[in-house]
Amino acid sequence: MKMNTEGDTNGNMDDIMQKQINEWFDKEDRVLPILKELIRFRSVNPPGNEHSLAVFICEWLADRGFDVTVQRVEEGRSNIIANFGCSGHIGMILNGHLDVVPAAGEWRYPPFEATLENGKIYGRGTADMKGGIAAMMAAAEFISTFRLAGSKKLSLVFVCDEESGNKGMRRYVADRITADAAIIGEPTQLEIHTGHRGFMNIKITAYGISCHSSHPENGINAIYIMSDIIQNLKKYQEHLKSRKDKYLGNATISVGTIKGGIKVNIVPDECTIEMERRLLPGETREEIINELKTWINCSEEVIEIETLPELKASGSKPDSVLVRDLSLLIQKSFGKAPMVKAFPAGCEASFFTEELNIPAVIFGPGSLEQAHRSDEWVCEKQLRKAAKIYSGISLKYTK
Numbered sequence: 001m002k003m004n005t006e007g008d009t010n011g012n013m014d015d016i017m018q019k020q021i022n023e024w025f026d027k028e029d030r031v032l033p034i035l036k037e038l039i040r041f042r043s044v045n046p047p048g049n050e051h052s053l054a055v056f057i058c059e060w061l062a063d064r065g066f067d068v069t070v071q072r073v074e075e076g077r078s079n080i081i082a083n084f085g086c087s088g089h090i091g092m093i094l095n096g097h098l099d100v101v102p103a104a105g106e107w108r109y110p111p112f113e114a115t116l117e118n119g120k121i122y123g124r125g126t127a128d129m130k131g132g133i134a135a136m137m138a139a140a141e142f143i144s145t146f147r148l149a150g151s152k153k154l155s156l157v158f159v160c161d162e163e164s165g166n167k168g169m170r171r172y173v174a175d176r177i178t179a180d181a182a183i184i185g186e187p188t189q190l191e192i193h194t195g196h197r198g199f200m201n202i203k204i205t206a207y208g209i210s211c212h213s214s215h216p217e218n219g220i221n222a223i224y225i226m227s228d229i230i231q232n233l234k235k236y237q238e239h240l241k242s243r244k245d246k247y248l249g250n251a252t253i254s255v256g257t258i259k260g261g262i263k264v265n266i267v268p269d270e271c272t273i274e275m276e277r278r279l280l281p282g283e284t285r286e287e288i289i290n291e292l293k294t295w296i297n298c299s300e301e302v303i304e305i306e307t308l309p310e311l312k313a314s315g316s317k318p319d320s321v322l323v324r325d326l327s328l329l330i331q332k333s334f335g336k337a338p339m340v341k342a343f344p345a346g347c348e349a350s351f352f353t354e355e356l357n358i359p360a361v362i363f364g365p366g367s368l369e370q371a372h373r374s375d376e377w378v379c380e381k382q383l384r385k386a387a388k389i390y391s392g393i394s395l396k397y398t399k
């Protein structure tokens, strides 16, 4: 398939391109066969084991002319980076994650087979987000049939460990890649989602002195220390309601677990809480810990604060060029402008927008409501539509 670009206006070119994309994807089902293969790999996190899936995708893309790299992250865990096109610069990154959450709960359908029934495909990861990856691979196959001289590169980046510590993405951004734009294929029901809140997990341990409960005055009760801290955290939670981003809503803090004491007749010497702080763009780890210390208002000698690496918020806005281009393409393809709003959960878009300064949006098939549930599904029609849009936008950004 070749495109003659001479003498065409942009509008004509877009129309020809659109026609070719539609013909390619309507002639036969290009996405479902790929998704079926992907669902078979049990890349369940923990522990992940994404390496064999990464190798499968690499070989598949190499067969279609992509320049592929399996990037080892740790034992049994890898990213894949597959580039297509001749010049050095990357015009578009299509990104997804290879891991899925465990297939917990009761399932009517086998979780590691993609079962098609009444237009829905069931299986673990169909929505979050092997469906998105399959649509991106199908788009990549379509693009590989084009040979435009002087085109920018299309880069497919599929990473491990999105569902826990983002180790794959942290490794990927360490190479400081630059590109014109990126699309993250998390499930958005084909709406365009721009930006998301980040989060940080925080653990506080209060230390006291244990003694027999018949003379509690001889000890220091760690649960009492923690009880004061929790009251102050409730005030902090109220205070955060006023820290708002126009698109993303407000920052929050929420205590999720509490553990303390071993026996009713011992004054406890240790009490631990775990909490989650949802972050807005620009909030840094250091600032948050300092602010937290001020609010809990407790002597640092009796407490310990631990945090896991945070996921930053993405501040990408609905008025960007990328959102405009994608909206126009969707409107042209399906006759209706897409909804544009913030992504309600956390995802890895912030690694592109905040760490690499690459404009990024979240756009993919399936619904977040299906994610992490039993009998997870994605609509077959949405898969095909996603593949068409990924194809169109990738051609636009790599021509």
Ligand SMILES: [Zn+2]
Pocket (backbone or CB within 6 Å): 097, 128, 129, 162, 186
């Ligand atoms: Zn996901």
